[in-house]
Amino acid sequence: MPIDKFTTLTSTMIPLPIENVDTDQIIPARFLKATTKEGFGDNLFADWRYNKDGSPKEDFVLNKPEFQGSKVLVAGKNFGSGSSREHAAWAVHGYGLKAVVSSFFADIFKNNALNNGVLPVQVSEEFLQNIFAEIENNPKTEIEINLEKQTITLKSTGESESFDINSYKKDCMLNGFDDIDYLLNMKEEIVEFEKKLPNFTV
């Protein structure tokens, strides 16, 4: 199934200056009972976002009027640690986010995000702190992410960094390809490979 294409993006940002945001915060386990990929965006950060009665917590960043419609989440280091649940990536995607910026990502979340057309952008800790400071100054400050050039730029100050992504995944993101199409085209090669493996099973 094709994923969303990603080329360049200019957007305001949602700041979440908390470290080690784990996937249980991104989408708590009790919301994992669905058998489809839809609807997870409504429960993104559910326990931080809603009161017990389901009303929004006014002081949580996703509920602040100035951050509505942003397509980029900026979070403290080690974002997405913990569980392998892809529901976390579906929640981020379902909320309408196209990219997550942090100074460090957990591996599985990074893979899951890429497999759903959400771009994880790893920046230096210093740049991350500058982004937080700029948003603090002006919540409407914008970031530009250019995947082709692998650059991320703060529009207000012009400060820019390049970010890493392997060329295979970059190509997938730019074109909206997914891994399964690639693997299905290798089927015969895989069948032959399997025959050569040691097999001790009864």
Place this chain on the structure above:
Amino acid sequence: MKGTTLFDKIWDSHVVKSIPDGPDVLFIERHYIHEVTSPQAFEGLRERGIKVFNPKRVIATPDHNIPTKNQHLPIKEELSRIQVETLKNNCEEFGITMYGLGHPLNGIVHVIGPELGLTQPGMTIVCGDSHTSTHGAFGSIAFGIGTSEVEMTLASQCIMQPKPKKMRINIEGELHKGVTSKDIILYIISKITTGGGTGYFIEFAGSAIRSLSMEARMTICNMSIEMGARGGMIAPDEKTFEYLKGRDFSPKGEQWEKALEYWKTLRTDDDAEFDKELTFDANDIEPMITYGTNPGMGEKIVGNIPALDEVEESSRTSFLKSLDYMGFQPGDKLEGKKIDYVFVGSCTNGRIEDLRMFANAVKGRKKADDVVAWIVPGSKKVEKQAIEEGINDILEEAGFELRQPGCSACLAMNEDKIPAGKYSVSTSNRNFEGRQGPGARTMLASPLTAAAAAITGKLTDPRNIL
């Protein structure tokens, strides 16, 4: 030429194709699935109109979202019931073996794989669950994947992953009495943080690791994900072979001999190099407890929560937020803190040795009146063995009850939830905010430390009850 690591040997022999400046296409020998992370993957297969590549390599068990009482009755909660039924229907449609609720081989996916002999040295193993790293204890490459990758593996028996870097963690020396493998892994994570292993695949080695039983080794590998590592592994040895011999799906007869010959080659060469190597002294490790909201926030139980000036400046906001959630202050003494719940179970510590350890510690004692305790075996086999060994009777006499197998309060997807604000000493793997229920306050520990807390109703050095 330099020697190679155990990790390299297994990884390289499973690469179907390497994509330049991209991932490797890695062949997967064993794929475990469960009800929570597989339905969307099967839906994907249906949308594409394709079959499962090799159903014989896939084993299914419902575990995450099932009750731990009255498993013979239909699941009450509708969404949970639908999810478990969906797994059953998908397995029937695609020809996959499933050990359903109540089946004698059912249990937590990372408990049944090893106990059935499905997990073997040298294999590549995946599951849509981060604690798949457990299986690395057998000298296999095992790691958790997302649902897109579950779909990939069902469709092609391969996944696409960049080869991780390699780290070796050595634990040398003799462990103190009362120190378990859970304490070793909590100690390591407290030293290197929850991101310290990110990007790496870890081999655990050293005399203290070699001295551990297979089940204790599984506890260590299980939690390698909690330091961010892709997975953890331990080279197979006589203990591994002894454990596997005669299990339901272990090789038999001539095949066993052939397998053994191959498995014995699975070790890191003496001159192999790692990208990173750490060594810890077993002598420095004491019974551990976590005080915060990630598994790296751990301390020896006889110690104190760090004072604010001991925490890196940039991390102080997160540290205080975490302590605020836990209802603790920086510098607090840990021993003596009152607790409300005890949970013994999960893929980390829900095996027979864990239940034995707990039962031996509470034998002839009584559970504290104000503590609620849930003792949940990791599988039907563990449950059966616990009953046969009389563990059940010991527990009952001490005021505890053995429930039915499942993931239970480790992630609280079922009704086993710790209430908001309550303190839980848990043998599971994660103390994240809300992990055991909204507002629940989790403190991770070994079954022994959990026993000490269950008896006294407060955090207690388990060495006091040995």
